[in-house]
Amino acid sequence: GAVVSQHPSRVICKSGTSVKIECRSLDFQATTMFWYRQFPKQSLMLMATSNEGSKATYEQGVEKDKFLINHASLTLSTLTVTSAHPEDSSFYICSASAGGPETQYFGPGTRLLVL
């Protein structure tokens, strides 16, 4: 099956710093990548949809200036949490799709802890 990787798997940072999370599709070209956030014991909340070579589409309530998304190639998307605060501590998961009506393939997730 299709493989999606994320890096780092876990990160701890100080409040006010920026953190970059990478999402890579290893064996297919991902036309679209999705970024989710999941708080403990809650479900996945879609943050944004990213298409290669174009600006990301953010869901309502997600600050585009705080969560910068770049999808520069068909195999890589990055999420940068700028000026992170403790309330940004969460499990961030990306998924990738080759385009069209097929399942999304999820990365292993990145656990962010902001002190």
Next chain:
Amino acid sequence: GQNIDQPTEMTATEGAIVQINCTYQTSGFNGLFWYQQHAGEAPTFLSYNVLDGLEEKGRFSSFLSRSKGYSYLLLKELQMKDSASYLCAVRDSGDSSYKLIFGSGTRLLVRP
């Protein structure tokens, strides 16, 4: 609006059968997915229904009724490793991104 409902928690016994229900009200519909998620891990794909009826895959089956906005996931011969959260997700047909809208998930505890 978009609304997907699932029970919050369920408990079942090893070897038994459990049915997890999901009802949805979404502006568009282009398929319903079930994912399994163990604590601290990413979701893994279980099943996909776009037409009415039952899809069977080993110990797991999923059913869809589009007219009723209803689906269920059936797990047979439960094993301890099936203890996990089960997420129902509807794919929106409103735009070409095919984004998924997730329910809150059902935490299943399988007891010996």
